[in-house]
Amino acid sequence: MRTIRVALFELAAAVRTRRAIVLVALYLAVSLLGMSGAITGLGKMEDQLAEILQVEKVEGKSGVVSATLWKSKPFQRLVRSAVGDSLIYDDIVGKHPAELIYAWIVFFAVPLLTVLVATRRVAAEVKSGAAKYMLLRVTRLEWTLGKYLGIALLMLVGLLIGAVAAWIVAAFRLSGADIPALLPAMIVWSFKAWFLSLAWLGLALGVSHLFKSGAKADIVAILLMIAFSVVPAILKGFGSAWLGGKLLVLVRLFPSSVDDALWRSSLMPVAASATWLVMLGLLYLSIGHAVFARRDVR
């Protein structure tokens, strides 16, 4: 109950400080600009394809050629090869390009946005002394979990608003009768991205617990974010030679190695991946908290 109160306090503080507006603005900017840019790129690519294939261009609207392309066997083979996972390919094949573009944008942007938003939340309050007014009233664990929950809710709101904004852009700039169906699809992708964000939020807040300086926490969290994105790829590429097959399980400790399953459509792999991401977030958070619980708050 007190954790929920801390979460609500955090949300209220985010609104007061306009952090909530900044976060929503960031998600909006990423969704709008990303979607708009991607659709422009898609349009240009389709125009070129139409020229090469000597088919009729659809002026002012993108997506028609792509939708047709999905039906082409050679194109499907190309995409299958690029995806590298036949199960994922089977789930994404035939989906509207705008939906996939949106999914790619949010999956790409979520780690950075999360780190940017969350890394200072504990460090800055410890430095200013504001943390003391909270820690007189709630335990350090309740404070940590409340902050995690509060920021998580804020990010969900940001992602959902971003999805609606991206859908509006898609509705204006894309053709096809399936545009209305894109909105629920984009909302589903937003929820999937939210689960991904929970792992990165755990990392960012965990790092924030280790420092009294927001700037130091920022630097370390960004470096870790880069490392956590690169290391799994390296381990996957060379890990079996270096570590042996069994130790490759270490790859599972990095969010970017488990988010592939979020591209699936079936519930089970998505739920398993989402659960694992939440647990990873809580693991990172608990490491930060374990240090915080034993340090002075001066």
Added chain:
Amino acid sequence: MNEAIITRGLVKKYGRHAALNGFTLAVPSGSITGLVGRNGAGKTTWMMTVAGFVIPDAGEVSILASGPFDARRHGGRFTILPQDSDLPNEGRVRALLIGYARLQGMTTKDAAKSADELIEVMNLADKANATIRSLSHGMRKRVMVAQAFLGHPDVVMLDEPLSGLDPVEAERLRSFLLSLRGKTTLVISSHQLDDIEKLCTHVAFVTDGKVERMETLRAITSDTGRIVYALKELPSDLAAIESECPGVRLSVGASFQDARGRVGDAPLPSALLPSEKTLVAEFGDGLAVETVNAALLPRLVPFGIIAVTPGRSLEEAYLGK
């Protein structure tokens, strides 16, 4: 339960420096205990340790006879005004106080009531909806003090509560703190010994990370063979009075400050004290305060006795004058 806070043998080291070096102190329930000591003596570190912000290397803490600080047990019953700790800049005074009160488990209605009472006490009614950022330093300090009294806690520790307040607000806060005497246990750390003397029932002298002396204020200020008389008129012939009271040396006090503060345990409102000169009587260990008063008071009555303050001021006692 006789003690609101008990600490035994607290040690806290930063590198080779011991900020707390066996800090042992029992704060009586219902008392107002002043911590007096030089910068770096360990007063703030002790408060931070009792509040759970600083983790000691050794020693024991018990608050309200229920172990060291734990927000689940002590949240709302024990609070602190920490030193050098900013409130969230964008918070609005009333909303922030209600938020803190809710966090310590109060209902929304009770939280609002408590916040409004304290806003009134701290004279912040016209700033209730202002952001912390927009407040002056003194106003922020009053909000910080207010948060420490949300929900009528049993024990409140105040680190330099009066610093940064203008004289009017400082007096208002003193009156508020005095109104809590006997109801709330207060621990006050301050370098303003006048304030400690006006407010506190007990005083602890802190030196090098430990308590050097802890007694009632009366015991500390009355054990030094000295009585200060505030008079309407000064006697012209002090030698004549001295000759009738063997063992007593009389001198004219430097200012009315020698006599202000209290008679016995009761603090005197400073408005009642005149700025006339005072007479200081000093005597050796062989004479009791009562004996000296019995000899001097009849001789001083013609000069108009306003106040009789046995002992030295806290500042004199602390400085060993």
